[in-house]
Amino acid sequence: MRARNYFVGAAFALLAGGMAHSALAQDIKIGEINSYSLLPAFTEPYRKGWQLAVEEINAAGGINGKKLVVISKDDGGKPADAQTAANELVSSEGVAMLTGTFLSNIGLAVSDFANQKKVFFLAAEPLTDAVTWSKGNKYTFRLRPSNYMQAAMLVEAAAKLPAKRWATIAPNYEYGQSAVAVFKKLMSEKRPDIQWVDEQWPPQGKIDAGPVVQAVAAANPEAILNVTFGADLVKLVREGNTRGLFKGREVVSFLTGEPEYLDPLKDETPEGWIVTGYPWYSIKTPEHDAFLKAYQAKYNDYPRLGSIVGYQTIKAAAAILAKAGSTDPEKLITAAEGLSMPSPFGEITFRKIDHQSTLGAFVGKTALKDGKGVMVDSSYKKGSDYLPSDAEVEKLRPKD
Template structure:
């Protein structure tokens, strides 16, 4: 009996020693973040810089000791801007790579599809770029968050701006999928509330990744609109502008290109960007003139030799939101980080942003103005810049609850 007691005591001592030895190793396991984007096609001008933005944030955070004593690790996947591929990659990241969190996504259809995967596996998805309002409105749930604005915020803001202008005949142009239709709908609904006298004279819906915009350009010109509201974006916007200019398109009608004042597109367009074109922008390197933005611009320029485009800012911001939520939660446990993200305010390159607790939507707004030449840059920048904050245009909580069928 005494021998048995000694043996049991010895085994307990060994277990304690081993446990103590293994605990630090376990604590040093990285916090894995699955990053999903369409890395080619129309998305590439945004998503390639986005990867750099994520990497910059992770390197900065890890250089300061990581989060809770653990390094952050990115696992990057290409969803090819296809919802079924996004679902496949999300499942693989959760089940095989064992990521702690998901972020990224530029394609709104992919965002909605991956959101359902996040809900199924109770994994946080923090969308960094995709804009469909449905993600955080009628299709929102506990595990879906967004650190940027949405189609409703931007559509309503654009309507406020356009309602002050004399235009009456509007045409709508957008990519033929969730984002394009939702942005057009959110803009028109608000514009008609503010200006019941406006008319929608035509709509064109080119496919995402369209190469020949000629039929759409002709249809728009034939309708003789005063203003074209366009949600065509990224590589598609670049192609549209280049193909429309020989038709004298931008001298025959006014054109508001949502999000296309971003460096992601004005730099590739160079001298072909139409001076005076109405645009909005997700991020500008020259505003706000804050320590956070100046620091980001300097670091990005040192790393790449370029000024930071919006894609990089989107990703940098979402990564810091996740890191701050983990710190606040003092844990990587999903439910604790969900609670930490709800209502979280972070000082970002855009200024302080808050993710609203109920619907998980950031209050980030949008910059508006008209493209103009600047002697110090080889590309056009936004003149008469004005910022319309998300808090001015996002739905009220009662509106969101009604969309979700709640009281």
Template structure:
């Protein structure tokens, strides 16, 4: 009995010492939860992940935040909202994440935003573009980084209003992002040019476009111009079928996101020229901040950055700024820090998060599609400051539900 008692007491005495290194390690790390549709949308999300990994590496090499290293626990939601919610719950309850960031598809972003509201945890929606995320379904726990559907549609409407086109047709995927994109473009273009009319709307299911029937319907409406919101594989099919049927011959095309390398590069020699687009001219941007980012990204990954790279990188810059301003990982402190948060330096320039609707003022590049050295690229582009394409904070606050 004496031998057993001594053994047990010895084990108990040693237990705090054995646990101490783990506890200390946990205390030296700030865990961030990240959710995204990596297997569903690799063309955008692989560069996005490389962007946030680069930012994490740089921040930790400089000493981290509040003397602690940042650690990202990342999970793949496979493009399923229910899976995304389950993962978000695990990241918070089991992994100890102090906040969640990420998501791409708008339906998943909205689902995680609702989770954030129910569980009272901060969610930085890095990519999903639906206006509902910050307006009709906005909540105090959700902030959005990328320029919204409304913002980018307004940038394009500004350019579309300069065209002679009066009769317009639209094509967009039939879910929240596509619906918002068409609604915003129609509203902004009619405001700028009241005599325009919309003669046809096509709503193919996302990633399941029947390009032949879509192109025929657009062709039969005989529009002066087309507003396109398809992306990824749907865009490639639409471009190919439209070119074969001469749909774009002598017609203006305004196209959301088509200037992003993720979607433009794969078109190769089939890429249309002269389309008015939002996107990212990558290697053509010449500012000290972007040059430093571009060099670091290429040194680490051996490839040029894409739009996703910028979104991932700026997501982590936002998180760093919020943690430093809050001086704490407490959710209430982080929420207070996010209101009016300024990110003074980023590859795309300074931006801030509006207190009224939790939308960032990060902008986008607007230009035309063209060919440079035999490869598709954005040409004649300019940076559009997101703040110039948002309603006033007073008007934006009216678009959100009461809390």
């Protein structure tokens, strides 16, 4: 009797295990990698954004009837750790694709892994132009507007300034180097009369703002390009305000209008800087209203730009998987090339020629309101309007 009960119990256990395995087999898994412990100001809202997207996708029936599951890993801001995480996600977790990354050097490391292992990779945040151009590959796509695109948006306003003597301040790694190079190129093409009188390259996350401000002031520029962000930006602004660096000088600044970087400046926010950013409080479109309402209902908080990036990354991944009807990387590539989809900023398309999305950015000026920094006079710039021609891209991007 005991033996019979044992075998009956074992049979039920095997049946239950088989049913569980079958249920798991119906899930589509996406691997997600980001610098959560290093850059929480951006990555925590980013995580909230993609979690909202997963919830909405599964509530609407998943991907062709299959549940979407995101398996997330922290790269700690280290390219080697990001590649290790990517390998674990692919080999151990069996994910259909990789998404995410923040820092440009990490994005390039995961892109290289994806190319070698023939795995689809949707880069969320890394901005260096190399991701889609000089080091681009068939397996890598990018969501956010690149350094080239944001530089072109800023140059449109910067070229109208009377300033001729310019200095630059940027973190000394892939993102900062790429941003300065493309801004200088585009600005000099529009304004061949300007001079570049000083460059400061503090280490990312470790700026010694006093000497940087002192060196720039000694060069006596009429305008400054700033590419620092996060804690480095706070230190630079504080020191620059104290020493009067920004007084009477124009400043053009990548990313500073994003709430995750603008909010920490509080009443120290310098006014009149030309910036890219995300003025969530002044965007009045049906697409953004729907996103804002859903985000605030779930988190009782306002979104940051990271929220948009995380949300749209997973929405895009789901759209690619749904169109492909498969997890085969080659079919995912075919589905993604030329794919258009809605976003909180309006329709976007992943270009076939370089795998860059046409998601745009807002450009405006910094101002103080009720003791905190805001963006004013802002307007949305469509990404498609700030990309080079196909002929130029073909020269920049290696053949697959």
